[in-house]
Amino acid sequence: MGLIVQKFGGTSVANTERINYVAKIVTDTYKKGNNVVVVVSAQGDMTDDLIEKAAEINPSASKREMDMLLSTGEQISASLLAMAISAMDFPVVSLNAWQAGIVSDSNYSNARIKRIETERLNKELDKNNIIIVTGFQGINKYDDITTLGRGGSDTSAVALAAALKADLCQIYTDVDGVYTADPRKVKTAKKLKEISYDDMLELATLGAQVLQNRSVELAKKYHVNLEVVSSFENKEGTKVKEAETVEKMLITGVAKDDKVARISVVGLEDVPGVAFRLFSLLGQKNVNVDIILQSIGRNNTKDITFTVGLDKLEEAMDVLHKAYPSTEISYNDNVSKVSIVGSGMQSNAGVAAKMFEALYSAGINIKMISTSEIKISVLIDKKDTDKAVEYIHDAFIR
Amino acid sequence: MGLIVQKFGGTSVANTERINYVAKIVTDTYKKGNNVVVVVSAQGDMTDDLIEKAAEINPSASKREMDMLLSTGEQISASLLAMAISAMDFPVVSLNAWQAGIVSDSNYSNARIKRIETERLNKELDKNNIIIVTGFQGINKYDDITTLGRGGSDTSAVALAAALKADLCQIYTDVDGVYTADPRKVKTAKKLKEISYDDMLELATLGAQVLQNRSVELAKKYHVNLEVVSSFENKEGTKVKEAETVEKMLITGVAKDDKVARISVVGLEDVPGVAFRLFSLLGQKNVNVDIILQSIGRNNTKDITFTVGLDKLEEAMDVLHKAYPSTEISYNDNVSKVSIVGSGMQSNAGVAAKMFEALYSAGINIKMISTSEIKISVLIDKKDTDKAVEYIHDAFIR
Numbered sequence: 138m139g140l141i142v143q144k145f146g147g148t149s150v151a152n153t154e155r156i157n158y159v160a161k162i163v164t165d166t167y168k169k170g171n172n173v174v175v176v177v178s179a180q181g182d183m184t185d186d187l188i189e190k191a192a193e194i195n196p197s198a199s200k201r202e203m204d205m206l207l208s209t210g211e212q213i214s215a216s217l218l219a220m221a222i223s224a225m226d227f228p229v230v231s232l233n234a235w236q237a238g239i240v241s242d243s244n245y246s247n248a249r250i251k252r253i254e255t256e257r258l259n260k261e262l263d264k265n266n267i268i269i270v271t272g273f274q275g276i277n278k279y280d281d282i283t284t285l286g287r288g289g290s291d292t293s294a295v296a297l298a299a300a301l302k303a304d305l306c307q308i309y310t311d312v313d314g315v316y317t318a319d320p321r322k323v324k325t326a327k328k329l330k331e332i333s334y335d336d337m338l339e340l341a342t343l344g345a346q347v348l349q350n351r352s353v354e355l356a357k358k359y360h361v362n363l364e365v366v367s368s369f370e371n372k373e374g375t376k377v378k379e380a381e382t383v384e385k386m387l388i389t390g391v392a393k394d395d396k397v398a399r400i401s402v403v404g405l406e407d408v409p410g411v412a413f414r415l416f417s418l419l420g421q422k423n424v425n426v427d428i429i430l431q432s433i434g435r436n437n438t439k440d441i442t443f444t445v446g447l448d449k450l451e452e453a454m455d456v457l458h459k460a461y462p463s464t465e466i467s468y469n470d471n472v473s474k475v476s477i478v479g480s481g482m483q484s485n486a487g488v489a490a491k492m493f494e495a496l497y498s499a500g501i502n503i504k505m506i507s508t509s510e511i512k513i514s515v516l517i518d519k520k521d522t523d524k525a526v527e528y529i530h531d532a533f534i535r
Numbered sequence: 536m537g538l539i540v541q542k543f544g545g546t547s548v549a550n551t552e553r554i555n556y557v558a559k560i561v562t563d564t565y566k567k568g569n570n571v572v573v574v575v576s577a578q579g580d581m582t583d584d585l586i587e588k589a590a591e592i593n594p595s596a597s598k599r600e601m602d603m604l605l606s607t608g609e610q611i612s613a614s615l616l617a618m619a620i621s622a623m624d625f626p627v628v629s630l631n632a633w634q635a636g637i638v639s640d641s642n643y644s645n646a647r648i649k650r651i652e653t654e655r656l657n658k659e660l661d662k663n664n665i666i667i668v669t670g671f672q673g674i675n676k677y678d679d680i681t682t683l684g685r686g687g688s689d690t691s692a693v694a695l696a697a698a699l700k701a702d703l704c705q706i707y708t709d710v711d712g713v714y715t716a717d718p719r720k721v722k723t724a725k726k727l728k729e730i731s732y733d734d735m736l737e738l739a740t741l742g743a744q745v746l747q748n749r750s751v752e753l754a755k756k757y758h759v760n761l762e763v764v765s766s767f768e769n770k771e772g773t774k775v776k777e778a779e780t781v782e783k784m785l786i787t788g789v790a791k792d793d794k795v796a797r798i799s800v801v802g803l804e805d806v807p808g809v810a811f812r813l814f815s816l817l818g819q820k821n822v823n824v825d826i827i828l829q830s831i832g833r834n835n836t837k838d839i840t841f842t843v844g845l846d847k848l849e850e851a852m853d854v855l856h857k858a859y860p861s862t863e864i865s866y867n868d869n870v871s872k873v874s875i876v877g878s879g880m881q882s883n884a885g886v887a888a889k890m891f892e893a894l895y896s897a898g899i900n901i902k903m904i905s906t907s908e909i910k911i912s913v914l915i916d917k918k919d920t921d922k923a924v925e926y927i928h929d930a931f932i933r
Contacts, residue, residue, distance in 0.1 A: 153591045187611070193551045195618035202621065205629050206614035209607035213585070216604035220593035223600065231603050235633060236678055257678065280634055280655065 139304030140262070141166055144176040144272065144294035148311055149368040150214045151181035153221075159368065160221040162309070163267060167227060172262050174301065176272040176294040177218055179210025200245035204274070204284045208234070211271035211290075219269045230261050231269040234276050239293065241275025241283045248275055248283035249351075250292060253300035262301075270297060288349035295352045299359035306361050307374075308348060313367035314375035315340065315347050318391040318530045322523050327534060329389060330373070333380035336389045337363075339478040339512045353377065380480050387488065388479030391530045393522050395473035396447040397427070399504070402457060403465040404438040412441060415460075422456050424449045427474070428507040428516060442505070444474065444516060472504060473522040476514040477529060489513050495532035501525050537702035538660070539564055542574040542670065542692035546709055547766040548612045549579035551619075557766065558619035560707070561665060565625060570660050572699065574670040574692040575616055577608025598643035602672070602682045606632070609669035609688075617667045628659050629667040632674050637691065639673025639681045646673055646681035647749075648690060651698035660699075668695060686747035693750045697757035704759050705772075706746060711765035712773035713738065713745050716789040716928045720921050725932060727787060728771070731778035734787045735761075737876040737910045751775065778878050785886065786877030789928045791920050793871035794845040795825070797902070800855060801863040802836040810839060816858050822847045825872070826905040826914060840903065842872065842914060870902060871920040874912040875927060887911050893930035899923050 143166065145159050159175075167173045187206050191198050212233050219231040234241075238254030261268050272290025275283045285292055291308055298306035315337065318326040332340075334357035341350035347365055356363045356377060366374030405411050412431065419426055429443040445453050450470060457466050482488040492513055496503060501524065505516035517525055541564065543557050557573075565571045585604050589596050610631050617629040632639075636652030659666050670688025673681045683690055689706055696704035713735065716724040730738075732755035739748035745763055754761045754775060764772035803809050810829065817824055827841040843851050848868060855864050880886040890911055894901060899922065903914035915923055 153588075156592060190551075190611075190615060191618055194554060194615055195622040197622075198618040199621060202614045202617045202629060205617075205631075206611060209610050212607050212610075213588075213604060216600045217588060217592055219600045219603075220589055220596040223597060224593040224595075231600060233603075 140172045140174070140301055142174045142176065142294050142298040142301070142303045142306040143309060144290055144307065145178070145218075145309045145368055146290065146311070147178040147181050147183070147214075149309055150177055150218060156214075156218055156221045159218060159309075160225060162368070163218075164222060164225055164227050167267055172265070174258070174262075174268045174270060174297055174303070175218065176270050176290055176297060177211060177214045178272050178290040179207075180214045180217075183210040183213065201281060204245050204282050207284055208271070208274045208282045211273055215269045215271045222267055222269075227267055228265060229267040229269065231271075232257065232261070233271045234274040234282065235280075237268075237270045237297075239270075239275045239296070241277055241285065243277040243279065243281070243283065245281075245283055247286040248277065250275055250285065250296045253296060255300050258297075258301060288352075291349040291352035292355060295355045295359075295361050295363065298361045299355065304362065305364060306356070307364045307366050308352075309366050309368035310347060311367070311369065312347060312365075313370055313372055314365050315377075315390070317389065317534045318526055319393070323391070323527050323530050325530060325534065329375050331376040331378060332389050333480050334363075334377060335380060335511055336478050336480055337377045339476070339509075340390045340392050348377075387481040388477045388533045389481075390478050391475065391526050391533070392478065393473060393475045393526050395519055395522050397444045397472060397474050397516070398447050398450040398468055398470040399442060399444050399472050399516060400450070400453060400457070400466065400468045401440060401442045402461065403440045403467070404434050404436075405441060405461075405464065407433070407437050407439045411439070415441060415457075418456055418460050419445075419453055422452055424453045424456070428505050428514060430505055444472075444505070471519050472516050473519045474514050474516055475522065475525045475529065476512050477533065478512045480511050482511060482513070491532055492529055495528045496525060499524050499528040501528075538570045538572070538699055540572045540574065540692050540696040540699070540701045540704045541707060542688055542705065543576070543616075543707045543766055544688065544709070545576040545579050545581070545612075547707055548575055548616060554612075554616055554619045557616060557707075558623055560766070561616075562620060562623055562625050565665055570663070572656070572660075572666045572668060572695055572701070573616065574668050574688055574695060575609060575612045576670050576688040577605075578612045578615075581608040581611065599679060602643050602646075602680050605682055606669070606672045606680045609671055613667045613669045620665055620667075625665055626663055627665040627667065629669075630655065630659070631669045632672040632680065633678075635666075635668045635695075637668075637673045637694070639675055639683065641675040641677065641679070641681065643679075643681055645684040646675065648673055648683065648694045651694060653698050656695075656699060686750075689747040689750035690753060693753045693757075693759050693761065696759045697753065702760065703762060704754070705762045705764050706750075707764055707766035708745060709765070709767060710745060710763075711768055711770055712763050713775075713788070715787065715932045716924055717791070721789070721925050721928050723928060723932065727773050729774040729776060730787050731878050732775060733778060733909055734876050734878055735775045737874070737907075738788050738790055746775075785879040786875045786931045787879075788876050789873065789924050789931070790876065791871060791873045791924050793917055793920055795842045795870060795872050795914070796845050796848040796866055796868040797840060797842050797870050797914060798848070798851060798855070798864065798866045799838060799840045800859065801838045801865070802832050802834075803839060803859075803862065805831070805835050805837045809837065813839060813855075813858075816854055817843075817851055820850055820854050822851045822854070826903050826912060828903055842870075842903070869917050870914050871917045872912050872914055873920065873923045873927065874910050875931065876910045878909050880909060880911075889930055890927055893926040894923060897922050897926040899926075 241248035363377035613629040639646035761775035
């Protein structure tokens with residue numbers, strides 16, 4: 138008995154059969170006496186098809202018009218799901234972002250939700266309607282349509298749950314929960330019954346594609362009870378909650394990211410402000426830098442090495458070559474990052490040592506190391522990625 | 536130099552090539568120093584595809600959800616056309632019904648525009664933007680999306696032209712104007728340079744599929760300068776204007792409608808109120824009745840014969856059989872209606888006689904006759920339709 142927000146992604150509403158299956162999940166929840174607000178993404182390849190159509194007409198279309206175009210995808214799946222639920226004789230209404238009062242900033246194609254004006258939503262809940270809301274989109278102050286960026290429907294769901302003070306926000310996906318490692322690669326990977334917001338956030342940021350990290354941030358901020366469940370099988374998922382209430386585990390997951398590259402800038406002058414200049418240049422171009430290592434070079438110089446996303450490598454090299462025309466700059470895109478995450482490690486010495494030992498016993502060389510309070514990342518050769526995950530996983534999780 | 540509203544239908548924006556062609560027409564108009572507001576329909580078969588998708592999920596989906604679904608079609612073509620125009624380096628913005636302030640009543644799937652709140656439109660015109668507006672749709676007082684019914688984009692265009700006091704409203708279609716008869720059937724059919732609102736209205740109602748009749752009504756009411764032009768060829772179209780300013784012709788067109796059926800109810804009691812009861816029963820079921828003929832039957836009875844649209848035949852027969860279980864009711868769906876239209880005939884005697892003479896010389900039997908101030912319709916055997924149109928056309932138009 139309460140208010141439950143349920144989010145279904147594109148594969149979950151890809152065709153009539155799937156839509157009917159989702160309608161069954163939603164109405165089963167409603168039948169138990171709950172109010173239900175559902176957030177849907179666009180059907181399967183709809184968004185990609187629209188992007189292709191646009192590219193044919195204008196490869197550099199404005200983001201404002203792209204958002205106007207793409208937002209239709211969710212409106213289609215929202216109305217179709219409402220029809221399916223109505224065919225089962227349940228009261229239902231579909232609302233787009235404007236009708237649902239989802240106000241965002243004006244950063245077209247990658248907007249952030251600023252607030253949700255819940256008047257209409259509450260009116261529909263008062264009528265005991267099941268509400269289907271278009272995910273992934275908002276309305277800005279100019280009354281224009283914005284989209285929240287890929288995976289933004291997770292954020293829509295969490296934001297709605299926060300605004301409506303929902304008792305639970307369920308994210309239905311094509312996996313059945315959060316695992317200690319990728320279950321397709323690591324046979325001994327375990328499904329977590331629960332995980333803290335912080336650990337989930339690190340895992341999401343480090344490449345586990347279960348939840349969009351902005352949605353986890355939001356859930357943590359507004360204390361939203363999150364749950365990751367399978368939209369294909371009816372079994373228990375993973376609950377994401379406050380750290381204090383989560384059963385302590387030393388580490389909760391091993392993640393890998395093989396879409397990274399390392400860049401080295403060698404022989405920079407050893408004076409104050411050198412690092413600042415370098416990284417602010419990259420920041421201006423929206424190049425996010427991850428692990429950073431600075432070492433003393435020869436003859437009063439220093440070397441700076443760091444990692445960037447593989448998709449930003451070219452742009453980063455370009456910026457650097459222009460800014461430092463006579464400096465030696467090299468890169469290696471044959472690397473990957475493997476990380477362990479766990480709030481438990483804060484109070485446990487020896488976690489890093491145990492991780493490095495696992496890598497040593499696998500004969501894997503560590504190129505860079507980065508640590509935070511709840512995670513440790515290492516950069517290794519790309520070919521060793523899966524082996525590293527397996528050895529580390531075995532060392533920590535039995 | 537002025538404000539021009541241009542409307543393009545579904546075939547005109549069916550693919551990238553067509554969209555680019557439309558963008559050319561629009562920007563050419565803009566380059567001449569005009570402000571341009573464009574109204575677009577959904578691409579080609581988009582609407583039919585969406586209807587099919589919905590039918591698979593819920594064959595009796597609510598009209599409210601159908602409108603939510605179908606309105607995406609125009610939003611897609613509006614944003615794509617904006618992208619095409621922007622690729623040609625012209626300032627442009629696409630607006631959906633809500634953004635454009637198109638307020639309708641709540642008659643989902645067949646709504647009427649109540650007013651247009653032009654604030655946003657004027658703001659964009661002040662910025663010298665070309666505006667692309669989604670046709671066929673509005674927003675009701677509940678902030679829900681409505682559609683105006685098939686062909687409703689014509690109405691959107693005329694309503695926008697009226698609200699913005701546009702100098703001209705151009706309806707681009709796949710024909711190049713209004714003809715005195717269907718040019719595919721009658722070789723001597725002539726394109727009209729101009730036609731009065733009233734004649735156009737009769738022609739639209741009688742089956743000439745050039746303009747939606749509601750749009751002509753609206754144009755007449757608000758004195759909108761209408762023009763029907765080809766979206767495929769660059770030649771002069773047909774202007775629709777006030778009767779006084781139109782060159783006088785005896786008749787302006789010959790139209791046919793072969794989607795009609797005749798129903799006869801035989802031997803009704805000859806007392807007051809009989810016709811009233813019969814037609815109010817049909818009215819309640821939204822069955823529109825056209826030509827009506829009442830004759831005295833045997834033994835103090837009367838017979839009532841009338842025509843209905845072929846698509847309403849079954850429903851009408853059903854209603855009548857239930858209401859008059861012991862009365863003889865028959866129908867004939869092998870008939871068609873041929874009409875002549877012309878404001879000129881008001882002041883000209885002998886027009887009807889001339890039409891009947893033409894039919895006589897073609898050896899065609901007249902089953903029913905109906906006349907108004909500016910039109911004469913006859914019901915004949917369906918097989919004679921094209922021949923009748925040809926003979927009548929030849930008698931009046933040389």
